[in-house]
Amino acid sequence: MSRRAQDAFARGQAALQAGNTSLGLFWLERAERMSRHNPNLKWSVGLACLSAGRVFDCLMRMEELRQDFDLREAAFLEVICLVRLQRMEDAAHKMQAALSRFHATPQTYPLAGQIASAAGRPGWMTASNTGTVFVETARAFRLFLDGQEHLLGAGSGTYDLPQGWRSARSLEIRVGRRHVLGSPLDIAALTRCESFVEAAAGGLRGWIWTPAEPEYSPRILLWDGSTVGAEAFSEDVDSDIPLARTRVFHVPASRLPEEGTGLLELRDENGRLLTGAPVDPRVGQLVSGLTDTLPIGLRPTKVRAWKMRPHRPRTSPGCAVVIPVYADLRRTMDCLRTVLSTCPVDVPVIVVDDATPEPLLARELDQLAEQGRITLIRHSRNCGFPMSANDGMRAAEGRDILLLNSDTLVPAGWVERLRARLAFMDVGTVTPFSNDATILSYPAVDRPNPVPSLAEMCALDRLCQATFRYDDAASCDGLELPTAHGFCMAISAECLAEIGLFREDLFAQGYGEENDFCLRASAKGFRHVAAPELFVAHVGSASFGTARKSLGARNLKILNALHPGYDRLVQRFIEADRLHDTRRRLDIARLIRVSRGRATMLMVQHDAGGGVGRVVRERSEAFGSEGGFALALRPHEQGCRLEDALDSKRFPNLKFRLPDELPLLLDVLRDVHVESVEWHHLIGHASCIRTLHERLGVPYDVFIHDHVWFCPRISLCDGEGRYCGEPDIAGCEQCVTRWGGYLGEDISVSDLVARSGRELSSARRLMAPCEDTVRRIRRHFPGLTIEAVALEDDTALNKFIRINHRAVYGQPLRVCVVGGISQWKGYDTLLALAAEIQTHRLPIELSLVGHTHDDDALMALGVRVTGEYREDEVQALIRQQQPDVGLIPSIAPETWCYALGQIWRSGLEAVCFDLGAQGERVNRSGTGLAVPLGMPPFQLAMLLLRRWGDAR
Known part of the structure; x- marks a missing residue:
């Protein structure tokens, strides 16, 4: 399917370059149906739809791309579509949103001016990461940063922004008291950088880009105050973001400080750590297998079966909840509300604010701390999940730890149930079930599950409690895990004291730190178990943007280099599916x-x-x-x-x-x-x-x-x-x-x-x-x-049929086949008919709304094959072929024929062989033709032309 989709895409691009928009769109839509979740295909098809005048189809795709990926190009194309559809009020609303988040290219300027005028705005604006703002207005304006006036402008032109503008939250351009279109501008959205860095054998390498202004070339601030540029576009970054234009950079080993100087910080122009930083350059040796000169902490330890500790009861020294927090006010506060309403009074809740960029969230946390409901630790700058978790665990002062993500929802009794599983000397960590927890996901482990609401989560948790009662907590048989999952992870105080904290020197912002901890704990005889009697909702991480895949892949390489056999350990667990029962x-x-x-x-x-x-x-x-x-x-x-x-x-x-x-x-x-x-x-x-x-x-x-x-x-x-x-x-x-x-x-x-x-x-x-x-x-x-028992109402379907319809004068007869065409469904008949049409140059065009086991052979004979479709798409696909008659080529008696119903529903008469349900239904309808089985393909073609061809 991947090969066929790529082939269709290539054909579509070639047709578009040759100026054949209709044919190009046909091939691109075929590719899109074969690879439905490919955003790059969605983008290409959207552009082709716009070229073909199918503006609404383009608009739908652009809306999806903007919503899913915050894509600048989609945001502006959405505006273009709305203007062409003459929805000017909607266009003004969308243009305001686009200009307030993205840099507008010069090609967009006329459109912005047109919409500003139509909306009665005094002008419009767009800002750039170069530190400039372009304003188009006929009158003087004032520029404000976070409400403070900084500049009086005379009118249209490009102006330099004041020093320190990147640290502000909003930029406003007002004429009198009125905002121009695009004002206020969200500076954080404009300056946001997606980035990634990793250690390699030859130094440090990575990539960076600015999604709101991909044309801009950011610079990276190094640990010593110097900078490095990122000019060339990368070619091998695995990204889910369509049109991502990542730029590569490299810091050679010669620029690195001497060995043993510790972690190196790399930041973007806004002072934010690159994803993957701080980074230890020696990790490059580890993942390259050059480990002889590395210190003990960076030398590999092979995964194997370790001797277990005795399964004896233990006495808990107490318990604390630790929640690292960064952003997302709503989800974080939802999490804290469920935690604070369910925690016993003797269990402190320690929240680590990892320098949140959201002032409202910071104020909410301050209020909870002032009320004595949480212990608040605040970082002056963003440090990442491992360091935040460690700071919280240090503050717990020797207690058992319940480590919780800030995008979770917990039910009543969650603390008690986790602690019940921790009541034995050999248990190091405990993880509950969740909708999003990889090997501990429920109901499905091989695909995403819907995020449950609070009520749905509580209902699932009650089910877990009823199915796996506390009596089961005394035994961990069948519930052993290769590793815990950090979204909600209980850690015994003894395990933490003996193993130590998460490694801050290896995993940067996160991914893999809990796995490394668990592997180190396993080597000391601790077990990791599931708690199926508890269900915790998990929204799932959307952190790191484009860098998510890169950071995950990097940290997985580190894990496998540090713990050879880790991948196979997890793979064996998945293959055995030990939690299936x-x-x-x-x-x-x-x-x-x-x-x-x-x-x-x-x-x-x-x-x-x-x-x-x-x-x-x-x-x-x-x-x-x-x-x-x-x-x-x-x-x-x-x-x-x-x-x-x-x-x-x-x-x-x-x-x-x-x-x-x-x-x-x-x-x-x-x-x-x-x-x-x-x-x-x-x-x-x-x-x-x-x-x-x-x-x-x-x-x-x-x-x-x-x-x-x-x-x-x-x-x-x-x-x-x-x-x-x-x-x-x-x-x-x-x-x-x-x-x-x-x-x-x-x-x-x-x-x-x-x-x-x-x-x-x-x-x-x-x-x-x-x-x-x-x-x-x-x-x-x-x-x-x-x-x-008829499966459709043929009387109702027959009302759609256009009786005695013929091909348009001077145009070929268009014959449409519908469905998945196997051999007995008439593949050989269709192939032979296409060959006769091509050999004799008959004025007939064949199209198949569907697929076969060998589409290529049909397409080589000129048949347009759309590929597989969803049931809700079939009528639109039939209409796109502009057919004159439908053909059911089945050469065996069908017991029904849903394809015939689709042909009738589209208004077409149908031709079929006179046998089975298809012949019975066509004969009973009094329309179309049921012809003798075995009719030669040339004779069939001539019959089609005589009955439905143009009447010349």
């Missing part, structure tokens, strides 16, 4: 609560999604509207997984190994009071799933989606992609012997038919989507009562 117990408890008091139906389905998945979802929605609750059972590589049928991510840990854990699965299904089972597909399932209803003592229904009941190849097609004609059992055996089957089990056709006959005749209810399927199933299983 713990998370599953929580999922089971949540599932039982969700289903309480509701009738529950179990939907058995395969794991391929598609039409089966859609039917399951729609039937589950209908069942839910009647007050019921639907569960889905899907096959899994080791057995099965149980899901909320309408939200597959809700209970990600309900995986069961079969047949070993069949009793547990049955217990869960009984606890949620499953009253019936509905079979949709059994492909991929263990054989015991076929008798699940018997073990539960409930009835089962069958929804027939395809011909798997008598055809091991499922689609009624042979290996060459031809409809088999449904021979007798002997003919089927010959077909399977030659071409193989897809059931995933060793069963003969005769045994399959016999088993299917028993299972279908024993079901309470049989359903199929169309009469054609009913007839085919009855032909093989006479006497069954099967109900035809």
Whole structure:
């Protein structure tokens, strides 16, 4: 998919450079759908949309980029879109916001002047990190820094800002009492630098840039007062920020002070430490493997199985909560409110203010300290998380430590439960569960979880308490961790006294300091355990901006160099998934609560999604509207997984190994009071799933989606992609012997038919989507009562169809195919049709709104292939092709055909082969054509031209 997305992007760029905007946009949007979370693609598509006149589509993308990345270019393009849409009031509002945070380039000046005039402002302004401000106004103005007047200007022009302007918070330009557009300007936003530094074998290296003014080349202030420039753009910085223009710098070893002088501070022009500083130059030797001359503290210690301490009770010397704080007033105060309302009176709360840049936050902390509710330690300059945590732990004076991030929310009883886990000599650290805690995340560990509200966090915590009671705290079996997680980390006083504090010399602003501490503690026999009876909400770090990945990668390299084998230790823990059973117990408890008091139906389905998945979802929605609750059972590589049928991510840990854990699965299904089972597909399932209803003592229904009941190849097609004609059992055996089957089990056709006959005749209810399927199933299983249950309302869909529509005079006939086109869905037919069109230069354009197993072969023959799509995108994609008729190329009988519904919904008549649900529905509609199966592609092309081509 990555290769295909890159290829589509390259084709799109080439088409745009050649001046073909429409074709370029087609390819770029194909790439965007293949790589939906790529912001650089979103940016490129947005620009192409603007060029093509699709202004609203550009606006939507720019809004997302500005919101997600605070992107200057997106902010100004958003204004351009609003002006073109004639939304001038919104444009003025957005331009004010953009100018107050970003430097405007000269290309933006006319637009700013136009909007200022339209909004009735006396002019506009933009400032630069060079220490200048450009003002455009017809009258004299006054310049203020933090409310103090510094300059009287005569009118339009560029002016130098006063000395010390970087230390101010706001810059205002007023004409009389009125602000010009862009005033007041947020100086911190304008001057903010993203940066990173690390030690390497040849000195120090890093990068820096100013997101509000990427054209500006910042200088780095070194420890001795000298500076170094950063001019050249870097090419290898891994950044999530689109259009990031990082500039590299290098401080060679010759400029470094003599060995043993300690940490070196590097700062930006605002006096802020670079991310990664202070830095010890000797770390460059460590990560390069040149460790012979390093001091003991920087020499590697290999990770291995250390001798554990005895598991004996201990007496706690008391406990203190330590919370390092930097920014984000709202989240920090939310955290402190939950902490102060839940901490016992004998547990001091120590807050370390790491030189917050937010005056309001500093005042709030001062008030809490004055009230005696916290012990406040304040740094005069920003020092980073490890140093802040250490200062707080020193102030705790030998107590157990509960180290907490300032972006967490804690429930009642959190202190007591953590301390209960610390009540043994061998336990060094304890970490609770959270929505964002890597190996301790819940419910999912392999993807981000939503951040819970305070009420949601308390509900999850009550569930944890009920599922894992205090009795469990006496044992840590199965809860051992390779390392704690610093978002909420309990540390025993003995462990802290013996191991020492976090290392301030290695990890700078943070990432990895708690892992290093835990590895050192493990070497002394301390264990690190989880506390599943406690759930703490964690918003998650957004610190360090562009540098987040770089700092994390740097510190991970340091960790692995200092503790060889650390990566493998964590990887083994993840592969073993040792907390799976713990998370599953929580999922089971949540599932039982969700289903309480509701009738529950179990939907058995395969794991391929598609039409089966859609039917399951729609039937589950209908069942839910009647007050019921639907569960889905899907096959899994080791057995099965149980899901909320309408939200597959809700209970990600309900995986069961079969047949070993069949009793547990049955217990869960009984606890949620499953009253019936509905079979949709059994492909991929263990054989015991076929008798699940018997073990539960409930009835089962069958929804027939395809011909798997008598055809091991499922689609009624042979290996060459031809409809088999449904021979007798002997003919089927010959077909399977030659071409193989897809059931995933060793069963003969005769045994399959016999088993299917028993299972279908024993079901309470049989359903199929169309009469054609009913007839085919009855032909093989006479006497069954099967109900035809249409999956869409064709009468309503037929009302959309434009009868007798023809191609525009002088234009080629545009034929549109919809869906994921496999071999039996007509891939070979489509390929052959495209070849005939190209060979004979027929005036037909083929487009596929969807994908195939080989898009490239189709595109080489001139077919426009959009790539995979979401269901909510399909109609817009069909419209973009401007089609005249739809084509369903399936060469086997479908039991339904959602693609046909999409074609009708778009107003098109449809052509298909006269078999299966597709032929039945087209014939019944009285529109379009159902043509004989096997019609040669050239004949099909000529038929399309005669019926829907232009009427010349």
